Amino acid sequence: QSALTQPASVxxxxxxxxxxxxxxxxxxxxxxxxxxxYQQHPGKAPKLMIYEVSKRPSGVSNRFSGxxxxxxxxxxxxxxxxEDEADYYCCSYAGSRTVVFGGGTKxxxx
Amino acid sequence: EVQLVESGGGLVQPGGxxxxxxxxxxxxxxxxxxxxxxxAPGKGLEWLSYxxxxxxxxxxxxxxxxxxxxxxxxxxxxxxxxxxxxxDDDTAVYYCARDETSWGSYRYWGQGALVTVSP
Numbered sequence: 001q002s003a004l005t006q007p008a009s010v011x012x013x014x015x016x017x018x019x020x021x022x023x024x025x026x027x028x029x030x031x032x033x034x035x036x037x038y039q040q041h042p043g044k045a046p047k048l049m050i051y052e053v054s055k056r057p058s059g060v061s062n063r064f065s066g067x068x069x070x071x072x073x074x075x076x077x078x079x080x081x082x083e084d085e086a087d088y089y090c091c092s093y094a095g096s097r098t099v100v101f102g103g104g105t106k107x108x109x110x
Numbered sequence: 111e112v113q114l115v116e117s118g119g120g121l122v123q124p125g126g127x128x129x130x131x132x133x134x135x136x137x138x139x140x141x142x143x144x145x146x147x148x149x150a151p152g153k154g155l156e157w158l159s160y161x162x163x164x165x166x167x168x169x170x171x172x173x174x175x176x177x178x179x180x181x182x183x184x185x186x187x188x189x190x191x192x193x194x195x196x197x198d199d200d201t202a203v204y205y206c207a208r209d210e211t212s213w214g215s216y217r218y219w220g221q222g223a224l225v226t227v228s229p
Binding site: 003032034035036038040045046047048051052057089091092093096097098099100101102103104 | 145147154155156157160167169171205210212213214215216217219220221222
């Protein structure tokens, strides 16, 4: 149950687009279309932004999109806004009825 | 409105025990599987345990297997996490979360309960 690998930090300017990667293995990300993404503001509970690789829950802006290629999943945020500044975590089913999260990426909106 | 409210956190000595509760409201609790996820101070999220709707299926992360026990009482709309043999590295905010239709998808979370393991 090793954590998925994410960059520690990414940054972008308002209006720009950024992409956060999430690298796993053939036992988790690569084997299942069960990758989700969470946004977490300081002191708050995580918020589900993307599930099943690319699906958005109702109420989540369409500026957020997800994709996957091989063992790497990606979250793209377009039209960056200041309120997007937060920590982002990927999550994947890892087989044997277990779930693994990524280490998290701090997004700074400059 | 869906609400999950954790309670039972606090300060405990290494080797001690603590029981967390999660009170659910705003949805039919017995229709959903539930999970516990924790976050150590300044660290990332860590999935801990899963329990099915009827408690017939339970899974644990290796890090807590044999020390933590998940349970639920559908009549009381409550989820529990019994934590034994606590260690320093169990210090974290513990969240309960409602499982959606696919693994790893948690749309609703509690506000978290802080557990501090310290002499």
